[in-house]
Amino acid sequence: MERMSEKKAPLLTPLMRWFLLAMILANIAGTMTNMLMPIYLTELGASVGQVGLVFTLTSVVILALQVLGGWISDSIGRLRAIALGSLGGVLGFIVMLLVPSWPWMLLALSINQIPYALVGPSFSAFIAENSTDENRGQVYGLTDTLYQVVGVIGPPLGGWLAGASGFKAMLLCATLFYSAAAGLRLWMARTMRSGNEAAPRPLTLASFRASAGLIGSLILGGGVVTWIFITDGVRDIAFRLSGELQPLYLEQIAGLTLAQIGLLGSVFSGAMMLTPMLSGRMADRYGERVPISAGFLIVFAALVVFLYASAYPVFIASWALFGIGVGLLSPAYQSLISKVVPRQSLGAFNGLFYSGLGLISLPAPWLGAQLWEHFNPRLPFLITAGVALVTLLPAWLKFRLPKAETTSQFHDEIGHGAVE
Template identity: 50%
Template sequence: METKKTPLMTRRLLMFMGTMILANISGQMFMPLLPLYVQELGANVGQVGLFFTIGAVAPLAFQIFGGWLSDAIGRLQAIAIGSVGGLLGYLVYIFAPSWEWLLVATVTGAMATSFVSPSYMAFISEESAEEARGRVYGMSHALFMIVGIVGPPIGGYVSQYWGFRNLFIVAGALYGAATVIRLLMARAAARTMSDASEKPSLAQLRSSLVAMGGLVLAGGIVTWIFISDGVRDVTFSMAFQLLPLYMKNLMGLTNIEIGWLSSINAIVTMVLLTPAGWLSDRKGERLGIVFGFGLIAAAMAVFLNSQTFMGFAVVWALFGFGSALIEPAYNSLISKVVPMRLRGTAFGLFTTSIGLISLPAPYIGAMLWERFTPRLPFYFPLFATLLVLPVMWIKFKPKEEELLGLDEGS
């Protein structure tokens, strides 16, 4: 008798990915260009760095809570709550009279990101079998890369020919449509939840944080994921918000060209994510992680020696190749070493703690730009990545007793 083969991606996961794509096309229409919008509203380079530093405070208030709430009330319900907050942010972007007002939008946007991101990772993990998780993460991220292909060029054209405010009107309409669909999905999911489910409480939150804190401080693989992530995030935060300013103000690229660079990155990532997920399942996560970060370091080296659009296109292609190798492997590794009941909290705790460490990084990067040379901030992610590569290779191989995520049938 022929056994029906279970699909890698469930129907519910495909519908979920559809809402993620719609919402994030909206975000990718403006995110690569946001430093230019801040500058257009009157900020200088130092104030742009200050904006992103202050803006980084807002997610810290929501990320742990958002991750825990995802564990407590359900992934789709947490995503729906965050989406409503994100929609309010678009109204602020449209009507903001000065760059300082955009900080209000970062608060509501942080609510969306902090509720959606941990739920996104955890939902994919729960909708996939452990032996195929790398491939499912790879396929999910490959579908998600559509947003980086479609969004930035549209954002570049609309902002260059019709202005940033019209860009946010179009993007807000797309995000609003995604929010409506997410609310309907959350309502349907709520009907299937058991009335006997444990209600969220502060005691639950405290228990989850204590459990995750124990994993982070235990000295095992979770500790080293946290340390390497922190070093990388601090140095990359010093440089990445300055990339559009460097390319436009110093190298003469247009908004459209900057948008196309993001698309090149997304195309390369999308093409390679599924085979990268297969590599993670077959050869282990650390190979993809280390090789991917090696490519990121190479991309930064090429960036520092590029002056034309074609040179930067090579850089963004390398970024895409590296990201394709890293994403499915990193998420698969975390899902194996963190119990399912703590995954939302884990993503929230990781991003909050690392966010605290990297909080002043954008402002420091802007000060290095203004006081020394615009090129200086971009050396830090290059050298930091090279520093953590051997640590990742040695430490990112979980021991049998560290595979906590496999104990619950995930």
């Protein structure tokens, strides 16, 4: 009877449902603004080169904050860290709503990195604490699928509001969405606790050094984590060459309207809803390298279609392929990381790991803007497409895990050492 009840147990607990509701509300606000922010910066007087500079400088801020954000999450708990980060997010949205020029928007975007630094490292760790090794890929797949409602609602709503009533009206609506999410997160932090969460630990320099040492040994150890870092570093540089420039390419080169650009974000999220559950099942059954490799191949195809697109329906097809590819990548990557990193250090790992990646790719947005201005607007996207294809080989050859018994033993041994 116990086994039957376990099989019938839902993948998402009531706690995780509240968690996802707050995450969806907060990220509707984010997707309303993120895709259109490069365009808004040009309306505030920034050139293409200055837009690249803004995103490079804000990356410096999140690098500094993420180093501490994951460690804080491991120490005080996921829900408390998320609530703390959300307060910074509310402040950031209010400042964005009030700024008169692009240099002030640089300050606002820097403040708005606070929730990314605290919430980002906590998200995957929270899901890992509320799932098992056997179903973790499916849980990540299901949460990614539900999360895509963010992209279905946010970009078209942001594009419609910006086009019909101006960017200020759009930012006001986004601020209201985020404030609702922050209120819900504060309530959760006061009344709920994650199932397998460790007891709160003091924020001391010694505990930070221990976490940093553990993460450093994993990254430099020559195993799966090392190869994740290498491939993610190269990929992050390439994708950041072109990522922030996509809205400008669509507006200035392709001639699309704000509403059409916002709709592409919705197409991306709608297509992404199709594959995370498939990715999770493939990861649980065949290993994470299968959906990761397939995802890179589809992203490469999407970039090729994007570069040769001239009509709006072709851009829609490109964004649909992007969504399918990223939908395969995300759950598999999260599942892979959660299986090779001790659970009580996942927050610190996410913070330090992605800070390291961010440091490597720090000049990429500025460099991409220079390639746009001095060579060809298509060149950053060509480089990104090439890297997506090349990354297939190391992902297939190196993203292999040992047997489940070996992995569990690895977790226990390193985990106990970290606590001591």
